[in-house]
Amino acid sequence: MENIDKETINFFINQLFEVYKSYDKIVQGIKYGYFLYDVKLESISFNDAGKRENIENSLEDLKENIAGLKNKYNRTNIKIDSGALNKKESYLNLVSSIRECRKCDLSLKRINIVVGNGPIETSVMIIGEAPGEQEDIQGLPFVGKAGQLLTKIMESSGLDREKFYITNCVKCRPPNNRVPAQNEIISCFEFLKQQIQLIKPSLIISLGATSTSFLLQKKVFMNQIHGKIIESSALLKQKLLIYPVFHPSFLLRDNTKIPEAQKDFVNIGAYIRKNNLI
Structure with a gap:
């Protein structure tokens, strides 16, 4: 792991974050019966409602992967942009909180x-x-x-x-x-x-x-x-x-x-x- 440079690690983390956001949009599409206009779904098909649970599980897996990457690379001598990673984690948590909101009518x-x-x-x-x-x-x-x-x-x-x-x-x-x-x-x-x-x-x-x-x-x-x-x-x-x-x-x-x-x-x-x- 020590031979992997900082840019490579940060690139991978950014890609993982983008994948998470894409999955999140797909889940919203399934939940409400439509897909957001900017999600590329040409190669994806959903044949039954059970697919939703799999994707939602994937979302949780991705969250864990992001946290896992941070812990994993902190144990090596590779320096990553932890500030940027923390910011993305915080944003994902904020999005989740907002979507659960029921504060007003x-x-x-x-x-x-x-x-x-x-x-x-x-x-x-x-x-x-x-x-x-x-x-x-x-x-x-x-x-x-x-x-x-x-x-x-x-x-x-x-x-x-x-x-x-x-x-x-x-x-x-x-x-x-x-x-x-x-x-x-x-x-x-x-x-x-x-x-x-x-x-x-x-x-x-x-x-x-x-x-x-x-x-x-x-x-x-x-x-x-x-x-x-x-x-x-x-x-x-x-x-x-x-x-x-x-x-x-x-x-x-x-x-x-x-x-x-x-x-x-x-x-x-x-x-x-x-x-x-x-």
Whole structure:
């Protein structure tokens, strides 16, 4: 084992983590009777419900394998990136906790709880309000019309959405896409807090008034505040840099604001590149 270099070991651990996430998506697909759009399943077939138990067992095996790898290689003279490994373990545990949540009534009618999506190694988070219909169906944030518009605006500004971690203040869809109630936001606060503390973003792009108001812990008016970097420690004890922009669902209702939104993303893109955040 001593002849195996650090990069090889870390590569294997990263691959194991990706396999775990793929299996996790498959389990969710079986559980709810559909498969997420970004899972490659051409070579996989399920002929009976008993397959579910096997895959769920595989998930537990993968968790044990990740922990086992850490212990195994700690006993050798090979140095691995234990910080990155611990971060991935913590993220998987957080995802499991979020999916078990029943803190408020939104959990009663959800199809999926929408945890978040994107690399946890990123320096920039995007935080929205709550999942919509398509997000509830697919289990991923910003995949409906608003999400498609967000992607187009980011691409037109030279930003690759896949390099950002995206989540919402609330993890379950409110009925009829209404604005989440304060108690619903508070119920999800601990999860959002842990996501922020785990990822440790250098910058948070907040989408819309609900997200921005919660992060800043005060009422805001987006026409006055959008496109400005704000330093705040109101939500957490740690300092956060927050960049408010219009929510894409608002832009669908009022497309006259799209040029302003594009300008905001161009400006924040320049800031991100200047500071080597992504």
